[in-house]
Amino acid sequence: MNTVIYTGLSISFEEAENILKAEYKPPIKRGDLTKLLQQRDDVEIIGIIDGVFHQSPAVAHKEILQALDNDIIVVGGASMGALRACELYPYGMRGVGTIFNDYKNGAIDSDDDVAVSFNPETYQQMSESWINMKYNFQMARDDGIISDQEKDDLLEISKNTYYPKRSFEYTVKKSSLDAEKQKQLLEYIKDKDFDIKYEDAKKVIIEIKKIKEEIL
Structure with a gap:
């Protein structure tokens, strides 16, 4: 089944190919x-x-609905895919992963929650x-590195920071944590090296792999 997947940020093309x-x-x-559907009629999964x-303007809902109307399976998660899947799952788009569920359950509700800046090249x-x-x-809170209040304060600082400027170091340095606790956090x-968008991106690709195996 011919499959097209839009990514490159949450997971690299090389890792996805693996x-x-x-x-x-x-x-x-x-x-x-729209361009993809106009130029090709062999795509079965997106x-x-x-x-x-x-x-640039984000992918429009009507583009995804057009793909669904053409009997193309559309799966989303991790970032923009999670947001659009939350908005369009009643119409047949499939959502995967923690971030999709966070949108669906109302824990997050904005594109700002997943937005990042990146080098376009x-x-x-x-x-x-x-x-x-x-x-x-x-x-960090669950492991006793910071308190509930400190966690909430850090999240408020990061939420109020324009998304291209967000980083762990910037947020922690702007907090009221003392120097030793900043370093510890x-x-x-760094040691945890955990990225929820990366984890969800893998889930999207694994889900598509399962769909292909089930159909074939």
């Missing part, structure tokens, strides 16, 4: 799906992981997503 051989394209923007938010991520900061600070996050 999970599933497919046609991988850069983060989706408005018009990409995966949406990453997409642009503010650099290399797809290198230049800032940290708020949702990943949320999960890392929660883990940043070392903890």
